[in-house]
Amino acid sequence: MSQLIESSTIPGFIRNVVANVHPDSHTFLMHKVKDTWVEITYKQALEKIDAISAWFLRMGVQKGDRLSLIIENGPDYVYYDQALQQIGAVNTSIYPTLSESEIEYILNDSGAKTILVGNPFLLRKVLRVANNCEALIRIIPAFDDFEKYSDKLSLNAGVVGFEQVIQEGLGLVEQYKHAIAAAREAILTTDISCLIYTSGTTGIPKGVMLTHHNLTQNVINSLIQIPYIEKTDLFLSFLPLSHVFERTATYHICLSMGCTIAFAQSLELLAKNMAEVKPTVLCCVPRLLERIHDKAIKNGTSAGGVKSKIFLWALEIGKKYRLVQEAGKKPGLILKNQHKIAEKLVFSKIKEKTGGRLKFMVSGGGALPRNIGEFFGDLGIVILEGFGLTETSPVMAVTEYHRVIYGTVGRIIPGIEVAIQNVETQHIYTIQTHDNFKEDLESEEGEIIVRGHCVMKGYWNKPEETATVIDKDGWFHTGDIGRFYRGNLQITDRLKNMLVNAYGKNIYPTPVENTYLKSPKIEQIFLVGDKREYITAIIVPSRETMQETFGLKDAFFEQPDVFIEDKELVDWVGQDLRKLSHELAKFERIKAFKVKRNPFSMDDGEITPTMKAKRKVIEKKYAADIDEMYLQETEAD
Numbered sequence: 132m133s134q135l136i137e138s139s140t141i142p143g144f145i146r147n148v149v150a151n152v153h154p155d156s157h158t159f160l161m162h163k164v165k166d167t168w169v170e171i172t173y174k175q176a177l178e179k180i181d182a183i184s185a186w187f188l189r190m191g192v193q194k195g196d197r198l199s200l201i202i203e204n205g206p207d208y209v210y211y212d213q214a215l216q217q218i219g220a221v222n223t224s225i226y227p228t229l230s231e232s233e234i235e236y237i238l239n240d241s242g243a244k245t246i247l248v249g250n251p252f253l254l255r256k257v258l259r260v261a262n263n264c265e266a267l268i269r270i271i272p273a274f275d276d277f278e279k280y281s282d283k284l285s286l287n288a289g290v291v292g293f294e295q296v297i298q299e300g301l302g303l304v305e306q307y308k309h310a311i312a313a314a315r316e317a318i319l320t321t322d323i324s325c326l327i328y329t330s331g332t333t334g335i336p337k338g339v340m341l342t343h344h345n346l347t348q349n350v351i352n353s354l355i356q357i358p359y360i361e362k363t364d365l366f367l368s369f370l371p372l373s374h375v376f377e378r379t380a381t382y383h384i385c386l387s388m389g390c391t392i393a394f395a396q397s398l399e400l401l402a403k404n405m406a407e408v409k410p411t412v413l414c415c416v417p418r419l420l421e422r423i424h425d426k427a428i429k430n431g432t433s434a435g436g437v438k439s440k441i442f443l444w445a446l447e448i449g450k451k452y453r454l455v456q457e458a459g460k461k462p463g464l465i466l467k468n469q470h471k472i473a474e475k476l477v478f479s480k481i482k483e484k485t486g487g488r489l490k491f492m493v494s495g496g497g498a499l500p501r502n503i504g505e506f507f508g509d510l511g512i513v514i515l516e517g518f519g520l521t522e523t524s525p526v527m528a529v530t531e532y533h534r535v536i537y538g539t540v541g542r543i544i545p546g547i548e549v550a551i552q553n554v555e556t557q558h559i560y561t562i563q564t565h566d567n568f569k570e571d572l573e574s575e576e577g578e579i580i581v582r583g584h585c586v587m588k589g590y591w592n593k594p595e596e597t598a599t600v601i602d603k604d605g606w607f608h609t610g611d612i613g614r615f616y617r618g619n620l621q622i623t624d625r626l627k628n629m630l631v632n633a634y635g636k637n638i639y640p641t642p643v644e645n646t647y648l649k650s651p652k653i654e655q656i657f658l659v660g661d662k663r664e665y666i667t668a669i670i671v672p673s674r675e676t677m678q679e680t681f682g683l684k685d686a687f688f689e690q691p692d693v694f695i696e697d698k699e700l701v702d703w704v705g706q707d708l709r710k711l712s713h714e715l716a717k718f719e720r721i722k723a724f725k726v727k728r729n730p731f732s733m734d735d736g737e738i739t740p741t742m743k744a745k746r747k748v749i750e751k752k753y754a755a756d757i758d759e760m761y762l763q764e765t766e767a768d
Contacts, residue, residue: 137351137387140318140343142217144350144386149173152362152389160206161365161393161408168393168408171206176213182300183214184314185307189300190269194219194314197241197326201225201234201257202249204372204394207273207293209382211247212372218314222325223338224373226740227253228733233336235260237328238267241338241591245269247293254280262287271296320344326591327375329521338591339521341375348584349524350383352545356565357515359490359532360412362389367410369395374741375525376495380414380517402484409486416496417503418742420514424506425651425673427481445473449509457535478510491515491532495525496741498622500645501538508535516540518620520609522600524585528620534570539619542568547583550606551614554578554626563615574615578626580606612639628746630661636718638666643719650707652676655730657744658721659757665722667760669753671730672704688728694756695726723760 138144149155155174162169192198198215200222202208212222223241225234227249234256238246244266248254254272258281261267270281273293281290304311324343328336354360366385370377385392393408395401405413431442452470455462462470482489491513494504499516507514513532518540519525527549530541543549545565551574552559560575582605589597601607612623624639631637640658643666647656655671672695677683681700695701704726712720731737737749750757 138347139320140216140315140322141324141346141383141386142213142315142318144347144383145173145177145213146315148386148389149177157389158391160209161391162205163394163396163404176206176210178301178304179210179297180213180217181304181308181311182297183210184218184300184311185303186296186300187214187218187220188307188310188314189303192218192220192244194317195221195323197221197223197243198245198247199223199225199238199241199243200247200249201227201229201253201373202247202273203227204368204370204377205249206394207247207249208372209392210297211293216324217311217318219318219322221323224325224327226371226373228740230734230736231256231260235263237336237338238264240328240336241326242266245271247271247273249273251277251280258284258286264288318343320347321588323588325378327373327521337593337596339375340588340591341521341524342588345524345585345587346379346383347387348546349379349526349544350387352547352565352584353379353517353526353529354384354387356529356542356544357532360384360388360390364388364390364411364490365393365408365488366390366412366414367393367395367401367405367408368414369398369401369404370414370416370496371740374496375521376517376519377414379525380493380495405486406484407486409488411488411490412493413485413489414493414495416742417494417499418497420492420494420499420503420507421648424503427506429651431477442477445477446506446509448473449478449511450505453505453508474511481510482512485512493517493529495519497743498641498645500648502649504535504537508537518622519585520611522587522607523581523609524587527579527581527585530619536617536619539616539621541619543620544585547581547585549579549581549620551575551577552580552606552608554612561615563620568618570618572615572618576612576614576623579609579611579613579620579622581609582606630658630666632660632666632718633662633664634718638719643715646714647708647711647721649711652704652707655727657731657749659750659760663761666719667757668721668724669727669749669756670704670708670724671727672700677703690728693728693753695728701726725756725760 138147153173156172158170159173159176160171198220200211215222223243225237246257246267248257248270254277257270261270267288270288270290271293277292320343322343323340324346325341326338327341328338366381368377368381372378372382381392393410395404432439448469452462452466489512493515495517504514515530515532517526517529519527526544527547528541528543543563543565548562548564550559550562554577560577586607610626612626613621624641628640629637630640638660644656644658647653652673653670654673657669658666659668660666674688708721731744733740736745738744
């Protein structure tokens with residue numbers, strides 16, 4: 132690992148890198164303009180960052196002011212964020228996918244004075260609510276021709292283009308350079324760096340206050356846990372920077388180490404971008420890995436014949452090779468030679484599609500199904516799984532590179548305590564730290580609680596809500612259920628997700644859903660069964676697989692009926708449910724199900740930006756359909 136450049140504040144990271152790691156002519160950011168990847172040096176970035184800071188100071192922005200942004204990932208996000216960070220203002224990011232009412236709520240709750248807006252679609256949303264936001268005095272579109280959207284409107288807030296801000300600021304830097312430096316030096320570790328509004332599966336969003344200490348310590352201690360990131364690494368960024376996972380695991384880690392960040396054009400173009408920039412590290416969510424897995428299996432087996440046999444043989448060899456290594460042994464000569472052949476014929480082809488240089492991928496934002504992790508392990512691609520929440524900055528645990536235990540989220544990072552607490556009695560079964568780690572530790576199951584440098588300052592303007600999650604002893608209650616397994620933290624489910632059937636059996640939906648998601652026919656699944664006699668589900672099929680199997684046109688998925696009633700299609704889904712049900716206890720098996728025509732979506736308010744189902748919303752929205760399943764006698768097992 133390169134020398135870790137420690138800093139007590141976020142703006143200190145980039146200054147330290149330029150002073151101690153790279154010359155300012157070194158590439159910092161990359162983004163694609165038309166058909167060309169454009170490289171941006173530290174010098175070019177810092178010039179714009181200082182220009183924006185100077186402009187903010189000229190406009191009267193003060194330490195602690197909340198400055199908002201709703202913009203896709205790209206250099207403009209970095210310029211704006213670093214500019215406000217170094218003068219002590221607070222980044223208040225808004226997910227681009229949020230509704231107008233949610234945008235209005237966050238702007239009003241935070242009291243944001245300024246908002247940077249990324250594209251015309253987002254600007255139209257902001258303009259429709261701007262006059263309802265009393266504190267908002269400035270809207271900054273980050274694209275050309277924005278006037279045609281705002282000129283004819285009567286707005287309380289002024290509108291000025293981001294390019295104009297930068298150009299005017301360049302002329303102010305000399306005048307304000309000492310004020311910028313003084314503001315940067317005046318930042319305290321306890322000062323708020325950002326407000327991140329939790330989407331929440333229930334209730335209204337809450338602004339999580341994360342301090343400079345929270346964020347910098349989370350970076351420093353995560354890197355101690357994973358000492359394999361170098362200043363020469365290139366991260367490809369596609370997860371939203373408005374989410375704490377990407378902000379810490381890609382953006383802040385790159386800021387601290389001097390790594391280069393390349394911004395993907397979109398999720399749809401991610402595969403193409405990976406082949407172009409050849410990243411060495413990629414932070415992702417489990418769903419992306421599931422899609423890569425499904426596509427690889429399909430491509431490897433669909434042709435049948437010899438090609439399919441070679442593919443399946445290679446996977447079996449990869450599994451044997453992985454298991455031998457995990458047992459701490461050296462593969463024998465025959466297995467070594469077989470593995471070399473498998474690598475050449477199969478594994479290398481899959482790796483080439485990622486650019487061929489990946490050292491590892493970091494999976495976060497949700498539980499990674501064990502079989503998916505094992506699949507990548509069989510290919511020789513290391514997946515490091517991490518765990519945390521917005522309220523924990525976010526990393527609490529992450530897999531060690533040399534010790535991957537599939538189905539767990541790794542070892543506790545340095546500097547914090549993580550405990551497992553009995554949900555009913557509040558008895559703490561065990562308290563674990565990085566230093567007291569034992570490879571053979573196994574604990575009881577309970578709620579995961581944490582205290583230490585990663586725990587948030589609290590919820591913005593919500594002291595009562597803060598007091599309900601951070602107890603008198605400083606423990607933050609995550610609401611996640613888990614245990615320690617082989618020394619690593621293992622997540623079972625969310626406390627609020629737990630279903631208790633009519634017979635008193637506790638059922639955690641996530642592991643059950645992950646079992647059924649092994650089917651390539653299933654895209655999403657939502658379990659129902661609280662206080663009911665048996666489990667039912669709403670299932671979203673894989674559109675691509677269903678279209679290929681039945682020759683369906685796009686118009687089929689545009690029909691107004693929410694659920695698919697065609698018996699042949701329903702039975703097709705049911706075939707895999709019956710097969711996979713045998714991996715579960717009888718009380719966990721799906722007895723009846725409905726097939727939803729289209730996925731649960733953020734636009735319909737059914738899932739959060741991090742793809743978690745909003746249980747209360749879905750159960751209320753489809754209450755009649757759910758009740759109908761309990762009147763049916765159709766069984767999946």
